[in-house]
Amino acid sequence: MRTISKEELKELYHKDFPLWVEINYELLKEKAYELVDWENLLEEIWDMGQKHLDSGISHLAVILEHLYKWDNFRNLAGGEGAGHGWIRSIENARSRLKALFKKYPSLRHKLPQEIESAWIDAVAELEIWLRDNNYNPEEFHLPEECPYTYEEAMTRDLRKEIGNFANEQALFKEPSAEVQK
Template structure:
């Protein structure tokens, strides 16, 4: 494989202009052990992002759980009807399963996710506000707490079978 000549500055510019080509060139440099030519700053950033991707998915699922737990506890009346909340319970259960699947694939996430409750609640709180707006309510009228009213254990273990 012949090394494609690209200056360090051109390679850094490719990162934003033509990402697939940037990957191809860096991969070639790595395979050829031309380490001095690799765009290390952006490569390190990409590796960090790769490592965070599955944790971000877990955080997103945890946010759904928190959002729907809060809706169950505070907004069943707004949802109306006899079956109010059943879809939220189903969503909570599905999100828990998805988290456990990720834990099976990547065991290290199991110890990291409990530390992300605050981040998940920020996402859940935003989703709650959007839901209220979409249902013609002013979120400011509902005093949604800034701190999660639920623990990580509540989110992952609370029983909804009799709800």
């Protein structure tokens, strides 16, 4: 391994990250702890842990966004029959969260505390969706605080709601001509 000063190593963090990683790895292997760029290494370790939480927040934001669309914007997307893609998206995001929780169990306890962060991301996506569909987001007064609990976001079954809606509609339909005979 080539010789490098601590100052050069710190500069390398910003100039050539892969080389910075390689050198710090070698220093740690050789137990040359006094030469390690601890400040940046600690930041990287923290960031590694955060990226998994950030991924969870991102999946939760998708769930919240699509729940809100389902509850409030189906009429803008084509009426009662619209939104089935949102259901699939919610189920997919939940599935990915379950996989994250299996791999990183501590996230299961951290993610509920991040629902407001996820809601901020969801609102940003809702505003983009509204603009993309030629609506002014300010006219819709999107809530500042998340209107859903974490438990609701993770367990609400929209497919069941569709089934209940279809059953209710069937009760109020006029009998067909064949049934009347």
